[in-house]
Amino acid sequence: MNALKSKTAAHSLTTNTEVVMPNDTNHIGNLFGGKLLQWMDITAAIAAGRHCNRVVVTATINHVSFDNPIKQNSVVTLEAKVSRAFTSSMEVFIDVFVEDRITGEKTKCNEAIFTFVAIDQHGSPLPVPPVIPETDEEKKRYEGALRRRQLSLILGGRMKPDDATELKALFVAD
Numbered sequence: 283m284n285a286l287k288s289k290t291a292a293h294s295l296t297t298n299t300e301v302v303m304p305n306d307t308n309h310i311g312n313l314f315g316g317k318l319l320q321w322m323d324i325t326a327a328i329a330a331g332r333h334c335n336r337v338v339v340t341a342t343i344n345h346v347s348f349d350n351p352i353k354q355n356s357v358v359t360l361e362a363k364v365s366r367a368f369t370s371s372m373e374v375f376i377d378v379f380v381e382d383r384i385t386g387e388k389t390k391c392n393e394a395i396f397t398f399v400a401i402d403q404h405g406s407p408l409p410v411p412p413v414i415p416e417t418d419e420e421k422k423r424y425e426g427a428l429r430r431r432q433l434s435l436i437l438g439g440r441m442k443p444d445d446a447t448e449l450k451a452l453f454v455a456d
């Protein structure tokens with residue numbers, strides 16, 4: 283089997299359902315943000331690992347939005363999928379939903395983007411397979427990933443703003 287053969291985004295889909303217990307909450311009875319970050323990190327790491335069949339580490343958290351508070355006793359579902367892979371790094375989107383216990387209806391309440399890197403036994407980066415986006419949302423996320431990577435590398439001091447061609451194109455007309 284070719285370890286670097288392209289895989290669909292759907293291949294990495296990872297779903298994790300949790301209940302917000304009292305010790306997961308903050309002082310006003312809502313899910314503590316740090317707890318949600320932990321669930322996001324674990325769910326997204328499994329998705330990245332499924333994509334590349336390697337050990338992965340979190341390289342950076344690109345974006346997190348806590349759009350709606352999540353109450354104690356809520357049923358929370360996290361869905362993570364690799365949106366794009368570069369050489370050794372993979373961008374992963376995590377969508378967070380709260381489920382109405384009576385109707386079963388799921389409402390999206392949070393979203394995050396993490397970057398993982400595949401590593402060998404010495405901690406050195408390893409190449410990962412490309413992603414094939416299929417749905418409209420997967421294609422949109424795939425397209426935006428290069429800009430987000432460039433922004434993250436600039437913020438991390440790993441790229442000069444002048445070299446961020448894809449990102450600059452958003453702001454500078456030809």
Ligand SMILES: CC(C)(COP(=O)(O)OP(=O)(O)OC[C@H]1O[C@@H](n2cnc3c(N)ncnc32)[C@H](O)[C@@H]1OP(=O)(O)O)[C@@H](O)C(=O)NCCC(=O)NCCS
Pocket residue numbers: 339340341342367368369370371372397399401405406407431434435438440
């Ligand atoms: C992530 C890690 C493996 C990167 O190692 P490195 O020696 O810097 O390797 P490189 O410079 O080759 O970077 C590897 C990849 O990570 C990407 N990367 C590193 N920092 C990044 C950032 N801030 N934003 C986006 N991508 C980043 C690089 O662009 C590169 O991607 P590519 O191979 O797809 O082009 C290393 O920093 C590490 O082990 N960090 C600790 C990870 C960890 O323990 N996480 C758990 C939480 S503490």
